[in-house]
Amino acid sequence: MAPEATLSHLHRADGSATYSHNGYCIIGAVNGPVEVMRRDELPEEATIEVNVRPAAGVGSPKERHLEMLLHNTLRGIILTRSIPRTLVQITLQVRSLPEEETSCGVSPSLIILPHLLHTALLALLSASIPLSTILTSTLIAIPANSSPLTSPTAPDLLRAKPIRSAHVFAFSADGKMLLNESDGTFNFEEWDEAAETAEQVCCRDEGGVGLGEGMEVDGQEGGNLDVWLREVVNKKVQWETRWKSAK
Amino acid sequence: MPREAEISVNEREFIQKALQENIRRDGRDFDAFRPLELTFGDEYGVADVQLGKTRVIARISVDVVAPPPERKFDGVFQIITEFSPMASPAFEVGRPTDAEVILSRVLEKAIRRSNALDTESLCIIAGLKCFALRADVHIVDHDGGLIDASCIAVMAALQHFRRPDVLVEGEKATVLSVRERDPIPLSILHQPLSVTFSYYEEGNIWLVDADLAEEQVRQGEVIVTMNRHGEICQINKYGGAPVDPLDFLNLNNIALQKVKDMSKFIQQKLEEDAKRRDAGGLMAELSAENAR
Numbered sequence: 001m002a003p004e005a006t007l008s009h010l011h012r013a014d015g016s017a018t019y020s021h022n023g024y025c026i027i028g029a030v031n032g033p034v035e036v037m038r039r040d041e042l043p044e045e046a047t048i049e050v051n052v053r054p055a056a057g058v059g060s061p062k063e064r065h066l067e068m069l070l071h072n073t074l075r076g077i078i079l080t081r082s083i084p085r086t087l088v089q090i091t092l093q094v095r096s097l098p099e100e101e102t103s104c105g106v107s108p109s110l111i112i113l114p115h116l117l118h119t120a121l122l123a124l125l126s127a128s129i130p131l132s133t134i135l136t137s138t139l140i141a142i143p144a145n146s147s148p149l150t151s152p153t154a155p156d157l158l159r160a161k162p163i164r165s166a167h168v169f170a171f172s173a174d175g176k177m178l179l180n181e182s183d184g185t186f187n188f189e190e191w192d193e194a195a196e197t198a199e200q201v202c203c204r205d206e207g208g209v210g211l212g213e214g215m216e217v218d219g220q221e222g223g224n225l226d227v228w229l230r231e232v233v234n235k236k237v238q239w240e241t242r243w244k245s246a247k
Numbered sequence: 248m249p250r251e252a253e254i255s256v257n258e259r260e261f262i263q264k265a266l267q268e269n270i271r272r273d274g275r276d277f278d279a280f281r282p283l284e285l286t287f288g289d290e291y292g293v294a295d296v297q298l299g300k301t302r303v304i305a306r307i308s309v310d311v312v313a314p315p316p317e318r319k320f321d322g323v324f325q326i327i328t329e330f331s332p333m334a335s336p337a338f339e340v341g342r343p344t345d346a347e348v349i350l351s352r353v354l355e356k357a358i359r360r361s362n363a364l365d366t367e368s369l370c371i372i373a374g375l376k377c378f379a380l381r382a383d384v385h386i387v388d389h390d391g392g393l394i395d396a397s398c399i400a401v402m403a404a405l406q407h408f409r410r411p412d413v414l415v416e417g418e419k420a421t422v423l424s425v426r427e428r429d430p431i432p433l434s435i436l437h438q439p440l441s442v443t444f445s446y447y448e449e450g451n452i453w454l455v456d457a458d459l460a461e462e463q464v465r466q467g468e469v470i471v472t473m474n475r476h477g478e479i480c481q482i483n484k485y486g487g488a489p490v491d492p493l494d495f496l497n498l499n500n501i502a503l504q505k506v507k508d509m510s511k512f513i514q515q516k517l518e519e520d521a522k523r524r525d526a527g528g529l530m531a532e533l534s535a536e537n538a539r
Contacts, residue, residue, distance in 0.1 A: 010388045011300045012335050025288075027387060029333040051340055053331055056308035056383050059340075091333040093385055095304065096288055099425075 002228050003118065007126045007236045013091075015127020019119040022153040023098030026115055028123035033086030040087065045080035047087045052116065055094040062109050069113065070120055073170060073179045077121075079130040088129055090120050104157035106141060106166040107183050113168045114139050114151070117179075118229075125233055135178055136202040136225035137170035140194040142186060148194060150201050167191065169198035173226065201225060251337035254463040262464045266452050272460065278501055280456045281392070283509070285403055285516045291430065292408030296400040299458060300390035305400035306383045307408040311422060314370065314377040322369020323379035326354045326401060334389035346393065353394050353483060354384070357439050357472040358401055361480035365434040371413050371420050378410060380433075391459040394470055398441040403513050407520065408433055429533040437474040440509050442502040444469045446488040453498075455505065469495075471502040475510040 003021035010016035013029035020026075033046060040047045050070045052063045070090070078088060094112070101108055114137035121135055141149045143160040157163060165184030172178055177199075182191065204226040262272060271277065281299030288295070292307035314321060328351045330338035338344060343351075358364070369378040382404065384397050409430035414421045445457040445465040457465060467486030473479045479499065484490065 010302075010333070012389055013333060016333075027333070031332060031336040034336050049332075051331060053329075053385070056306055056381065058327065058329060089332050089336060091331050093331065093333060093387065095385075096290055096293065099290075 003115075005118075005122055005232050007122060007232070013123075013127075015123050015125070015129070017119055017122035017126050018095075019115060019122060021115055021118075022151070023096070024112060024115045025095040026112075026119040027093045027095055028119035029091045029093075030088065030120075030123040030127035030129060031091075032088035032127060032129055033083045034089065036085060036087035041085055042080075044084050046078065046083045046085075048075055048078060048080065049087060049089045050074070050120070051089075051091045053091065053093045055097055066109055066113065066116060069179065069181065070116060073117065073135070074120060074124070076178055077131050077133050077135055077172065078124065079132050082130050088124075090123065092116055092119055092123075098154035100154040100158050104154045105161045105163045106139075106157055110166050110168050110181060110183055111139060111154070111157075113137070113181060114170070117170055121229075122232065126236070133172040133174065134226075134229055135170050135172055136229060137168060137179065138198050138201045138225065140167045140169070140198050142166070142184075142190055142194065148197060150197055165190065167194045167198070169195060169202065171199060171202040173203075175199060175203045204230075251335060254460055258460065259464050262461060263447065266447050266454075271454065273458070277453070278455045278505075280395075280505065280509075281458070283399070283512060285399070285513065287403075287407055287516070287520045292404050294400045294404035294407060296396050296403065298392050298396040298399075298456070300388055301392050301396050301458075302386075302388035303393065303396040303400045304385040304387055305397070305404040306385070307404045308381055308383070309408075309410050310379045310381075311371070311376055312379040313375060314373075316374075319374040320370050321366045322377040324359060324364055324366050324369070325379070325381045326351065326359060326384065327381060328354060328384040328386075328397065330386055334386040349485065350384075350393055350397060353441065353470055353472070353481070354397060354401065356481045356483075357398060357441055358405075361439050361472070362436055363402070363439050364405060365436050368434040369410075372415060372418065375418070376420050380408075380410075389459065391462045392443065392456050395441050395443050395456060398439070398472070399509060399513065402438050402440060403516070405433055406435055406438070406513065406517055431534075431536045437476070437478070438510055438513070439472050439474050439480045440506045441470055441472045442505045444471070444498055444501075446486065446490060450488045450490050450494075453494075455501070469498060471498055473499070473502055473506055475503075475507045477503045 006018045008016055010029055013031055015030040017028045036047050048071055050067045052066045054063055117137040138151045141152050141157055141163050142165045144162045144164045146160055149156055165186040167182045170179035202225050204224055284297035286295045294305045296303045330347045332338050371377055382401050409432055411430050412423045412428045414423060445454045446467040447465055467488030470483040472481045
């Protein structure tokens with residue numbers, strides 16, 4: 001099932017997005033480039049600030065960890081050098097979580113990571129922050145006694161318990177791996193296979209290079225994330241330039 | 248962190264001049280609220296309130312803890328308001344602004360201290376176990392009227408929330424999951440709601456539900472919290488504008504009318520949501536609620 005996204009729906013923030021997928025709903029807002037505090041100012045690049053706010057309660061080390069991962073990944077794709085001495089402020093508010101989140105046997109911070117990345121990217125796009133590339137991300141879970149699951153829902157994970165390992169991958173538009181977080185026990189072959197599956201889900205096939213012809217078709221049908229993302233942005237641009245096509 | 252952009256002198260004068268001519272920027276009457284929107288999610292206890300462009304989400308969550316030793320028969324109820332840069336880049340995480348302090352103080356007085364929620368009903372075993380209820384208020388979009396919107400959101404979420412049922416056998420308490428027994432609503436004693444009046448022109452003009460620009464121009468505000476029976480929970484006055492004491496009587500009457508309308512609106516939305524959930528018509532049979 002493809003994720004759902006609404007762009008630029010908040011009035012105060014420069015860019016915003018609401019993203020919902022697999023029972024998660026996250027509101028993202030981006031302010032930027034704005035004035036930066038003296039102590040955070042970097043002479044040659046923009047400062048990026050990521051705030052992850054949980055649905056209930058105040059931020060804990062889990063949120064700080066997620067913020068760090070997001071910060072490091074997003075710094076790689078935002079053209080920070082083209083907007084030096086400014087601040088790009090990214091706020092991600094978790095609105096709802098699936099009920100089974102805590103009991104599905106995979107670390108909650110891993111399951112939510114792809115969703116947070118997508119929300120942050122959509123909000124950045126909505127705020128028109130200069131980016132070098134887009135990113136797509138997915139979760140691969142390897143259960144102990146069945147085949148790997150690609151971007152599983154929480155009930156899926158609950159049914160496939162026990163989960164031996166879980167991997168989150170993020171890829172740029174040209175198929176370069178930007179982020180990998182893995183949890184559990186696994187060997188290199190399993191990881192390699194998971195990375196390949198994730199790449200198929202995340203990246204658009206360039207045609208001709210495909211390893212297995214059958215897989216390509218599957219990837220397209222199952223909703224390729226790159227294709228989905230481009231569709232979302234396409235719709236946004238179409239809406240914003242509707243004055244051009246109006247007669 | 249950038250400071251909140253102050254309203255320009257021209258805009259300020261425009262708003263003031265218009266008010267002198269009995270016109271509001273958006274053409275509303277002086278005692279009119281912006282359009283109110285209330286939606287509930289699939290989960291229990293999440294209320295999404297939209298008041299004009301202001302948007303507030305309240306979420307209720309529950310946990311089992313040991314009660315504080317000085318209040319053995321009470322549960323714990325907390326309201327947490329933390330602004331995020333989502334509402335405005337001027338809000339910084341971990342450094343509360345004045346508006347945030349006032350909001351949390353007013354909500355505390357209006358809802359918690361007025362005993363809107365019967366905390367004794369949250370007790371499981373006296374002195375050992377109780378429910379800790381927390382209401383998280385997330386400000387998603389900020390266009391003024393945060394106090395009124397937050398109050399509506401928290402009260403609607405409290406009325407929408409269902410807590411899991413517990414089975415007590417002597418010293419042993421078992422929290423029953425949603426699958427085992429239908430969760431029960433909280434016991435709400437009354438529904439306080441706030442109405443904020445903004446004062447202009449040395450207290451000669453007042454407005455209901457000012458938006459952000461109007462809030463920045465105002466000289467003073469009076470926050471009245473009451474329930475639909477007209478029982479006043481608190482009155483707060485901030486800012487320097489002088490207010491005629493007799494005016495308060497007038498304000499209370501207007502607030503009562505507004506609160507009645509809003510209560511009715513919340514009730515109607517709650518009923519709609521209940522109808523939506525009760526698709527098979529089995530809710531009444533499943534209910535584990537004790538009659539009070």
